[in-house]
Amino acid sequence: MSTPVRTSIATVSLSGTLEEKLVAIAAAGFDGFEVFEPDFVASPWSPKELRTRAADLGLTLDLYQPFRDFDSRSEDQFARNLVRAQRKFELMEELGCETLLVCSSPLPTASHDDGQLVEQFSALAELASEHGKKVAYEALAWGGHVNTYRHAWKIVEEVDHPSLGTCLDSFHILSRGDDPAGIRDIPGEKIFFLQLADAPFMAMDILQWSRHHRNFPGQGSFDLSTFAGHVHAAGYTGPWSLEIFNDVFRRADTQRTAVDAHRSLLHLEEQVSAAVSVGDGPELFTAPERTPLEGIVSLRVAAGPAKQDQLHTMLSSVGFHLVGRHRDHDLQLWRHGLLTIAVDATAGTVWSAPGLPADLPVLTQIGIRATEPEVWGRRALALEVPVEQVRLPGSADENAEVPDVVRLKVTDATSIDLRGPGSAAAWESAFDIYPLSAARNRAEASVLTGIDHVALAVPAESWDSVMLLLRSVFEMHPHEGLDVTDSVGLMRSQALTLVQDGSGNTLRISLNMVDGSRSGLPTVRRGGVSHVAFSCENIFAAAATMADWGYAPLPLSPNYYEDLEARFGLNAELLDRMRGAGILYDADAHGExxxxxxxxxxxxxxxxxxxxxxxxxxxxxVNSAVRLSAQLRAE
Amino acid sequence: MSTPVRTSIATVSLSGTLEEKLVAIAAAGFDGFEVFEPDFVASPWSPKELRTRAADLGLTLDLYQPFRDFDSRSEDQFARNLVRAQRKFELMEELGCETLLVCSSPLPTASHDDGQLVEQFSALAELASEHGKKVAYEALAWGGHVNTYRHAWKIVEEVDHPSLGTCLDSFHILSRGDDPAGIRDIPGEKIFFLQLADAPFMAMDILQWSRHHRNFPGQGSFDLSTFAGHVHAAGYTGPWSLEIFNDVFRRADTQRTAVDAHRSLLHLEEQVSAAVSVGDGPELFTAPERTPLEGIVSLRVAAGPAKQDQLHTMLSSVGFHLVGRHRDHDLQLWRHGLLTIAVDATAGTVWSAPGLPADLPVLTQIGIRATEPEVWGRRALALEVPVEQVRLPGSADENAEVPDVVRLKVTDATSIDLRGPGSAAAWESAFDIYPLSAARNRAEASVLTGIDHVALAVPAESWDSVMLLLRSVFEMHPHEGLDVTDSVGLMRSQALTLVQDGSGNTLRISLNMVDGSRSGLPTVRRGGVSHVAFSCENIFAAAATMADWGYAPLPLSPNYYEDLEARFGLNAELLDRMRGAGILYDADAHGExxxxxxxxxxxxxxxxxxxxxxxxxxxxxVNSAVRLSAQLRAE
Incomplete structure (x- = not known):
């Protein structure tokens, strides 16, 4: 039976001092780490202290990095660089670290002659060998002469020395658009190290992209499972290590980032194990598989007293009506057809942070009907996502070990609740339900058929973490991100979808980035970020019915409809109906x-x-600015 | 006598609603504006209302923009686009706007045939003419076929229609590295519009760069004075207009941004007027010329009671001593040789913002000796920078109209004080000066020879504004910016210098970007951002003397000196002396x-x-991370 894949992380990936980083790395479950030289140089720990401290924490020192600008067309400079390397091998001996990362040189003085490179790396390998050390040679994407993994491997192959191997870094390979399939041609034992980084697709200089915008596997746009699959299939048995340069992670909470980092490797292993046959290599992590979800069926909104009336007005205007009250808490039950919204007026701290408007409404729970919430709970826990397993007081079988609801925190303000088959009835049993009323009858004319999507405000510093959660536990698919501009600024928006095989049911969650705040609450962005979009069959009929319920069209600009006419050539009658009901329009290649x-x-x-x-x-x-502008006028 | 250059700005450059933008544009002194279509489409104002409101504010509608994707290889699509253009000409008639901006198409369906382009633009020009309108054709840097100003001008020249001219945009030309000298070959009357934007040099995709990182002239890295000089020399007589897409400006205070915008044009005009002979064109702005400065000679530091002792300890340790107290305020006078630091413990709000540590010290004034502060005052006012002209109570001639001090606010926390020849004595007359003491004698052994540089914490949202102030009023020269990384995150840093002709005196101010806070105060970044660097002739002698005054070397990591040895090959004796005195080291091609x-x-x-x-x-x-790490341990 093979051992599990070993996990590692470069200290540069986290904020804090080297001392703080090590504690967080160990606590997150990593097996080892890469020592990022500037972290060590700033640390008060001597090499021996670092060695001892790491051992106490159960961590191995997997790599010392980076050693830059080694090769040189000047033999004098090369001789000096060899002395510099020797100093580092001596230091590594004290540290108890075996492998040095040497990256290809981007300097104009770098050697551009493969013959000279082979000579210089032979000398380095020999020196390493004398010190009982190994060198992992990596091609930087912006290297002046060597900038592809194939070229670095060619040098390593020609040197043919047991102390010289190659280091593969997903960022340097995938950012150039190189085909990673050739990795399978490298003997596994000559791959001395594997560094993994994801990144969002960005059209920018590779160096800037690399130094500021890398993120963990499952947070960006690279196909890392194919990449890591090739490395695994090549027979690589060393650690899977993360080397992430990210401006947000550099200032974020060290422990939280480390936990995400470890989760990202588990998620990647799971993806690779689904794609490749495992073979003789280290054993890849797997989690319990997903089971069906039936879509978003309920929501919980918390708002302070000052905003309760306004919230009720809005809910009424889209067709929700109050059907009951909780017997013990200040909690109302609102309903429209099969959709439920719990309105929470319980005194609490969620909506009262200093500097924020009083009684701010917050979407605190997104309820999704699941056939087997307990499986989701096991899956989340396996992926190191904390879950709350809730047994409702009115649950059918009080002794069952199966939770009614499995709750995952998505942001500090909002959770996803996976609600089992009996949970609705159990939950409702704690409410006094009003007798059938006119309001209730009205609901029979239900016009809302479901929840099309929910948009969540996510602070910048939680963004990557939320993306990883939705993509790992739920395996949601991220669409292309976009920047929405309007009169109050620019907002990054990112949609994720989960298409249910068979059911045709699509679960959509959209994330809107807002500046972070120390309170943990999303900062308020004047004019609306969070929203719930209900679906309907016929929006004109819906608007007409809703008008009876108090819906008043937003004061949209007449210029908007003039522009729609010029852009889409819509007919006057349709435009008139849209104008009358405050309806906006868009079209793409697939529909309207x-x-x-x-x-x-x-x-x-x-x-x-x-x-x-x-x-x-x-x-x-595309209509965001027009919508916001009208909402600000309607305030 | 020619009239002044007319100034204009695109509404996209500012945050807020169209209504708010117009008020700010008029208040900042612009003559007109470009209507950015999405702003108009979201506005509740009808075309007629916008026209009336602009007229009331004294603003002309100089341009309606942008009209995108006009030309097409498909004649059907072209016919539809012509109808769309007609709608816009009709709208412009209502608006009272004469010129439409049409940009080259980046679409794959764009025409790639100059003959077809000439035909299509001939038809557009004819249609414009029928409506009494004009079309300004602009080459986008990322246009599929037309992407240089020369190519756009070639099409305009071949169409040869009085209603078609070209629009020159500095960003689209300079971002590609195109030589703007060819602009002189375009007849001035065929340049229908001029759009000006600066941008910091960034290695990234031009589209992303253009949409998010433009800034005002004098805030970025482009040589706009040469560019605008060519346009002026070509005989262009229309408005100089700003079209700036900037993520920070989109959310910043509308009025403040508009004021900076107008200043940026004045500064650019002044630069152009210094470089080219003015000729018959519109008259370029000039401000009173700079007069000599003698360098930074004094500072004022405000700190609350809880931090006073610590501040005194630090000042003593570098050789400052208390020489007097203000008779009316809680203000101490500290001195070292010719350098003065006023320590302000006056109760105030500067250092007491919610969420910040109590009694935070803030550098509130940077005092620079000037021979003629009054000339600087006139220069600043001409450039629309508010100044405070201070007459000190002890001033030699109470009736003189010449101020002792001219004060310019740099950030919300810090001002630059230009201090006239008699101001030091006048200011000191309000202090009780202690009799000669041991402490005072000590100062005779002065080791600090001046102030090498001052580093200011600048919130992200004030960054461009501060840059423009220092570059316009003082004509300081910006050096290449850099990102400093350490254990608490990443910080953008930017040095500016003012080399005094003749004196050899260099005034250096360095800006460090910190996240903004609503309090107007720089957010505290744990571990130090603001600092004052004193110069000395011999740092080892200085450290030895300072040791007697209480200076204790920071607990720098021994690993740092090991690494210095490996990197620079410094000799052991020098390293020992540095280690003993807590001295750090760097070298570049010019010195150490x-x-x-x-x-x-x-x-x-x-x-x-x-x-x-x-x-x-x-x-x-390069030593920032090591320094900060030691400072955190010394806390």
Whole structure:
């Protein structure tokens, strides 16, 4: 039976002092780490102290890095560099670290002659060998002469020395668009080290991209599972290590980042194990598989007393009505057809942070119906995501070990609740349900058929963490991110979808980046970020019915409809109907999109009703500025 | 006599609603504006209302923009685009706007045939003419076929229609590295519009660079004075207009951004007028010329009671001593040789913002000796920078109209005080000066010869504004910016210098970007951002003398000196002396740099002593992480 894949991380990936980083790395479950030289140089620990401290924490020193600008066309400079390397081998001996990372040189003085490179790396390998050390040679994507993994491997192959191997870094390979399939041609034992980094696709200089915008596997856009699959198949048996340069991680909470980092490797291993036959190599992590979800069926919104009336007005205007009250808490039950919204007025701290408007409404729970929440709970825990397993007081079988609800925190404010088959009835049993009323009858004329998507405000410093959670536990698929500009600024927006095989059911969550705040709450962005979009079959009929319930169209600019006419050539009658009902429009190659909005409740939250025609794939983001402008006027 | 250059700005350059933008544009002194279509489409104002409102504010509608994707290889699509253009000409008639901006198409469906382009633009020009309108054709840097100003001009020239001219945009031309000298070959009357934007040099995709990182002339790295000089020399007589896409400006205070915008044009005009003979064109702005400065000679530091002792300890340790107290305020006078530091313990709000540590020290004034502060005052006012003209109570001639001090606010926390020849004595007359004391005698052994540089913490949202102030009023020269990384994150740092002709005196100010805070105060970055670096002739002698005054070397990592040895091959004796005195080291192609630091006073402020050997040009930023790490341990 093979041993599990060993996990490692470069200290540069985290914020804090070297001392703080080591504690976080060990606590997150890593087996070892790469010593990033500037961290060591700034540390008060002597080499021996670092060695001892790491051993106490159960961590191995897997790599000392980086050794830069080794090769040189000047033999004098090369001789000096060899002395510098010797100093580092001596230091590594004290540290108890076996392997030195040497990267290809981007300097104009670098050797551009493969023959000279082979000579210089032969000398280095020999020197390493004398010190009982090994050198892992890596091609930087911006290396002046050597900048592909094939070229670095060619040098290593020609030197043919047991102390010289290659280091493969996913960023340097995938950022150039190189085909990683050739990795399978490298003997596994000559791959001395593996560094893994993801990154969002960005059209920018590779060096800037690399130094500021890398992130963990499953947070960016690279196909890392194919990449790591090749390395695994080549017979590589060393650690899978993360080397991430990221401006946000550099200042974020050390421990939280380390936990995400470890999760990203588990997720990657799971993806690789699904794709390749495992063979003789180290054993890849797997988690319990996903089971079906039935879509978003309930929500919980918390708001302070000052915003309760406004929230009720908005809910009424889109067709929700109050059907009951919780017997013990200040919690109302609102319903429209099969959709439930719990309105939480319990005194709490969620919506009262200093500097924020009073009584801010917050979307605190997204309820998703699941056939087997307990499997999701096991899956999340295996992926090191903490879950709360909730047994409701009214649950059918009090002794069952199966939770009614499995709760995962997505942001500090919002959780996803996976609700089992009996949970709705169990939960409702704690409420006094009103007798059938006119309001309730009205709901029979339900116009909202479901929840098209939920948009969450996510602080910049949690962004990558939330992406990883949704992509690892739920295996949601990220769409292309976009920047939405309007009168209050620019907002990054990212949609993720989960298409349910068979059911045709699509679960959509959209993330909107807001500046972080120390309170842990999303900062309020004047004019609305969080929203819930309900789907309908016919938006004109819906708007007409909703008008009876108090829906008043937003004061959209007449210029908007003039422009729609010029852009899409829509006919006058359709434009008139849209104008009359406050409906906005978009189209893509697959279909059309109609949508309408309520004003905001307390600067952030609002509701939307959408109708998709054909296979329209977007979210109408192009109308954001017009929508916000009207919402600000409606305040 | 010619009229002044007309100034204009695109509404996209500012945050807020169209209504708010217009008010700010008028208040900042612009003559007109470009209507950015999405702003108009979201506005509740009808075309007629916008026209009336602009007229009331004294603003002309100089351009309607942008009209995208006009030309097409498909004649059907072209016909639809012509109809779309007609709609916009009709709208412009209502708006009272004469010129439409049409940009080259980046679409794959764009025409790639110059003959077809000439035909299509002939049709557009004819249509414009029928509506009494004009079209300004602009080459986008990322246009699929037309992407240089020469190519756009070639099409315009071949169409040869009075209603078609070209629009020149500095960003699209300079971002590609195109030579703008060819602009002189375009007849001035065929240049229908001029758009000006600066940008920092960034190695990234031009589209991303253009959409997020443009800034005002004098805030970035482009040579705009040469560019604008060519346009002026070509005989262009239309407005100089700013079209700036900037993520920070999109959310910044509308009025403040508009004021900076207008200043940037005045500064650019002044630069152009110094370079080219004005000729018959519109008259270029000039401000009173700079007069000599003698360097930074005094500072004022405010700190609350809890930090006063610590501040005094730090000041003593670098050789300052208390020589007097203000008779009316809680203000101490500290001195070292010719250098003065006023320590302000006046109760105030500067250092007491919610969420910040109590009694935070802040550098509130940088005093620079000037021979003629009144000329600087006039210069600043001409450039629309507010100044405070201070007459000191003890001033020699109470009736003189000449101020003793001219004060310019640099950030919300810090001002630059230009101090006239008699101001030191006048100011000191309000202090009780202690009789000659041992402490005072000690100062005779002065080791600090001046102030090498001052580093200011600047919030991200003020960054461009501060850059423009220092570059316009003082004509300081910006050096290449860099990112400093350490255990608490990443910080953008930017040095500016003012080399005094003749005197050899160099005034250096370095800006460190910190996240903004709503309090207007720089956010505290644990571990020090603001600092004052004193110069000395011999840092080893200085450290030895300072040891008697209480200076204790920072607990720098021994690993740092091991690494210095490996990197620079410094000899063991020198390394020992540096280690003993807590001295750090750097070298560049021009010389060497030695420096030492105090611990921080209250998380932000610290003092530094530096010795430059030869022509070293940097600031030792490479040692920042090591310095901070030691300061955190010394806290």
């Amino acid at each position: 999109f109609f949508h309408l909005f309520t004003p905001t409740v307390g600067a952030d939250l609002f509701f939307e009703v959408v109708q998709r025609v054909g296979g329209y794939e977007g979210y109408g983001e | 740099f030695f420096h030492l630091f105090t611990p921080t006073v209250g998380a932000d402020l610290f003092f530094e002593v530096v010795q430059r050997v030869g022509g070293y040009e940097g600031y030792g930023e």
